[in-house]
Amino acid sequence: MSTANDTGTQRPDERPRPTGLRAYSELGVCGLLLAVGILVLTDALTMETVASARGPVGPRTVPLVVGTALLVVAVLLAVDVMRGGRGEAEGGEDVDLAEPADWRTVALLAGVFLAFAALIDPLGFPVAGALLFWGSAFALGSRTHALTRDPLIAAGLSLLTYAVFHLLLGVQLPGGPLMGVM
Numbered sequence: 001m002s003t004a005n006d007t008g009t010q011r012p013d014e015r016p017r018p019t020g021l022r023a024y025s026e027l028g029v030c031g032l033l034l035a036v037g038i039l040v041l042t043d044a045l046t047m048e049t050v051a052s053a054r055g056p057v058g059p060r061t062v063p064l065v066v067g068t069a070l071l072v073v074a075v076l077l078a079v080d081v082m083r084g085g086r087g088e089a090e091g092g093e094d095v096d097l098a099e100p101a102d103w104r105t106v107a108l109l110a111g112v113f114l115a116f117a118a119l120i121d122p123l124g125f126p127v128a129g130a131l132l133f134w135g136s137a138f139a140l141g142s143r144t145h146a147l148t149r150d151p152l153i154a155a156g157l158s159l160l161t162y163a164v165f166h167l168l169l170g171v172q173l174p175g176g177p178l179m180g181v182m
Helices: 021-025 027-045 061-082 103-123 125-139 147-169
Strands: none
Touching: 027 061, 103 125, 125 147
């Protein structure tokens, strides 16, 4: 397939077709999707369930659907890549590719997530979740009333999330100091 028009000049909106390994680099995404699909299906099929403790739709249903969908997408994407299809070049609405990555924000978010993972057992989900939401808002740039409004919103959101999962859905989240209150 040529990128030249009738006059023999290259059109500015078309880039030359990659060659060699770059032409098939998207097969790595296919491999990743395939591996995750196999992992999800293997986990779902080896899951221990008690038939009397579940309703008509058991805990295997969603993982089986998701795993199967991952395998189908991996195969369809691989066929498309092998036929010459390729993804669009990155060009987000407000992404300036000339700017360097903001590693400070990435490090702050990673620290917040690691702190959440370390604090969820001793402090419980409501307190650790509030710290997660507040820390994430701070890391992503919220500076308006950072010491008054953001912690209150984070605490409310964390308590609401805990109540929905714990009380309504029956998912046992660690309550920490609030275990007897809710």
